Amino acid sequence: MKFTVKSGGADPRWILVSLSLSMLLSSLGTSIANVGLPTLAQALNTSFQAVQWVVIAYLLAITTSIIALGRLGDRLGRRRLLLAGIALFTLASALCALAPNIGLLFAARIVQGLGAAVMMAMTMALVGETLGKDNTGRAMGMLGTMSAIGTALGPSLGGALIFGFGWRAMFLINLPVGLLAFILAYRYLPTPAQAPQKERARFDYPGTLLLGLTLASYALSMTLGRGDFGWLNLLLLLGAALGIGLFIWLENGTASPLIHLxxxxxxxxxxxxxxxxxxxxxxxxxxxxxxxxxxxxxxxxxxxxxxxxxxxxxxxxxxxxxxxxxxxxxxxxxxxxxxxxxxxxxxxxxxxxxxxxxxxxxxxxxxxxxxxxxxxxxxxxxxxxxxxxxxxxxxxxxxxxxxxxxxxxxxxxxxxxxxxxxxxxxxxxxxxxxxxxxxxxxxxxxxxxxxxxxxxxxxxxxxxxxxxxxx
Incomplete structure (x- = not known):
């Protein structure tokens, strides 16, 4: 597969490898935990319904933050933010493995989800920046392949790790992979020729908070109740609809919106x-x-x-x-x-x-x-x-x-x-x-x-x- 690099003179194959590893980590973070839910319920002495939130918390963190993190990468620099995201994901994986109870595991999974959101948003955005338009399709194909491999590998790898070393191993496996992804990204992703242009207007914190709450309300309305759509689900869905209206009103009136409508x-x-x-x-x-x-x-x-x-x-x-x-x-x-x-x-x-x-x-x-x-x-x-x-x-x-x-x-x-x-x-x-x-x-x-x-x-x-x- 031949690529022509857009900037920096770095080897485009290694650029793609570093981006692909980040995509692999984020998809693996979702699929590897599913197979361990019964084991977690027994090991942490909690209900199966409670440990389902080990998966939901990760997805919620990604869903509610990914827009803001993508916007932040545009402002602060995508390479810099990707490195921070890989480091955050790797650190949170260690915290997941060390968690002594279900509450701290939830908290660590939220942090891990934030790191995954950074990696998802930045890897796709960096394709065009580092590899150029002519290579975008092939690079997207490789990222899609790594995402699929992570999804397919998660259940079997997680099951083998739990069988051989216990449930903490399915989080510890991210440490060496995360370290390798960080080293490759630091070594091969080209540093932008110019520093990112920082807008004079402040970052849209009210819009970011409102959008996050709106998306969380919608996601919870779809996941609470184990399939039973009750009054709480309806109220959360109505809250999400109200949040969308407020977000549109807020974004139309701010000088530096999170999303230009x-x-x-x-x-x-x-x-x-x-x-x-x-x-x-x-x-x-x-x-x-x-x-x-x-x-x-x-x-x-x-x-x-x-x-x-x-x-x-x-x-x-x-x-x-x-x-x-x-x-x-x-x-x-x-x-x-x-x-x-x-x-x-x-x-x-x-x-x-x-x-x-x-x-x-x-x-x-x-x-x-x-x-x-x-x-x-x-x-x-x-x-x-x-x-x-x-x-x-x-x-x-x-x-x-x-x-x-x-x-x-x-x-x-x-x-x-x-x-x-x-x-x-x-x-x-x-x-x-x-x-x-x-x-x-x-x-x-x-x-x-x-x-x-x-x-x-x-x-x-x-x-x-x-x-x-x-x-």
């Missing part, structure tokens, strides 16, 4: 973020429905189900780099549409599968779905960041990651509720194979409709962008 007048940006949200809601279907269908519908053991589900991330890891090359060669807009067509086709085929097709009837469409997702993700991220102005790359990168997280959170709630509804049971663990299969087919049918909606946005967005450019 005029950005959303660009049809390409608005369409790209909405498509990302819809596609991530579709991908959450594989995580919500997959375990229940494979174990309750097909009767697989948990280990077998985990192996079957890992084919999705493995597919994404394999096709990530080739997808990036296709995007650079054929164009981001065209490949976005192609990816969405493949994604919708895979979900549609999955909605017609039954127990008679066995495990192949689930794995084959899952690979098609993941192939479409990998193509879409690389193309959409490339389109959004390739032509972004240098002073706003961090902000746009943060907005991309925010839309993905909101899609995951929304999908977990909405797709989970659809699955329960279509399975026609109050306790999914007691549901029979026929009920689970009916729920699977209905939910994937809805996922196909979401993918088609994203395709409609992609095609409509192209028409709007043509008109926008003509004007």
């Amino acid at each position: 005029t950005l959303f007048r660009q049809p390409g940006l608005s369409a790209g973020l909405m498509m990302s949200l819809l596609v991530m809601a579709v991908m959450m279907t594989t995580l919500v429905v997959g375990p229940f269908y494979l174990t309750h519908g097909l009767g697989l053991a948990v280990a077998q189900a985990g192996l079957a589900m890992s084919t999705g991330p493995i597919t994404a890891a394999v096709v990530g780099v080739p997808a990036g090359r296709l995007v650079d060669k054929l164009g981001a807009q065209k490949m976005t549409a192609v990816g969405l067509v493949i994604l919708a086709t895979g979900a549609g085929v999955m909605s017609m599968m039954s127990i008679r097709q066995g495990i192949l009837g689930y794995v084959a469409p899952l690979c098609v779905i993941t192939l479409g997702y990998a193509l879409f993700q690389v193309a959409n991220n490339t389109a959004l960041l390739k032509d972004a102005s240098p002073e706003r790359r961090g902000l746009i990168s943060g907005m991309i990651n925010l839309s993905r997280n909101l899609g995951l959170i929304t999908g977990a709630s909405a797709m989970g509720a659809l699955f329960m509804f279509a399975s026609n049971t109050a306790d999914i663990n007691a549901a029979g194979a026929a009920a689970v299969t009916a729920g699977m087919r209905f939910t994937y049918g809805a996922a196909a409709l979401l993918a088609l909606a994203a395709l409609g946005i992609a095609l409509g967005g192209r028409a709007l962008m043509a008109r926008y450019s003509a004007d």
Whole structure:
């Protein structure tokens, strides 16, 4: 893979390696903890519902902070902030491993999530800054591959570490990887020729706080209650809606807003973020429905189900780099549409599968779905960041990651509720194979409709962008 470096004279291959390690760490931080939840509940003498917040706290920290951190990178320098994020993530991983109780583990995971948010936002923003527009697609493909590897590797690596060394090892493993990522980033990421231009106006602290509270309210409304949408969920959702209105009012009246709302007048940006949200809601279907269908519908053991589900991330890891090359060669807009067509086709085929097709009837469409997702993700991220102005790359990168997280959170709630509804049971663990299969087919049918909606946005967005450019 040949790259031409944009600035600094550093080896572009090592630049990409350092950025890829940061992306690997952030994705590994999410997936490795899931497999350890039962062990944590026993070791820390707490309920399973309580330890679920070990995962939720990490995701909440990322969701509520990533926009502000992306904006901060634009102001203070992305290389400097990335190094700080890697250091923070690594230190927080050590604190997680040393935590004597569930409360301190929650606190350490929040700090770890802040470090992960920095790494997610800065790695994507630094692609265009250090490698140039011509290499953006291939670099995004590599970052997507590392994210998929981290997601696929997390459960198996976490299980092996817990079995061999105890639950603290699944956090300690981040220390040597984090140290290596810091050394490589410090050594190979080029220092900007000029110091970042600091705006005279103050950083938008009120807007940052309000947006964080609004996103936290929305995320909590979607995750509290273990699938039961009660009064507290409704109040939190209404609070989020009120927060959005207040945020828009506040940003329109401040001299240095956190987000310039005029950005959303660009049809390409608005369409790209909405498509990302819809596609991530579709991908959450594989995580919500997959375990229940494979174990309750097909009767697989948990280990077998985990192996079957890992084919999705493995597919994404394999096709990530080739997808990036296709995007650079054929164009981001065209490949976005192609990816969405493949994604919708895979979900549609999955909605017609039954127990008679066995495990192949689930794995084959899952690979098609993941192939479409990998193509879409690389193309959409490339389109959004390739032509972004240098002073706003961090902000746009943060907005991309925010839309993905909101899609995951929304999908977990909405797709989970659809699955329960279509399975026609109050306790999914007691549901029979026929009920689970009916729920699977209905939910994937809805996922196909979401993918088609994203395709409609992609095609409509192209028409709007043509008109926008003509004007």
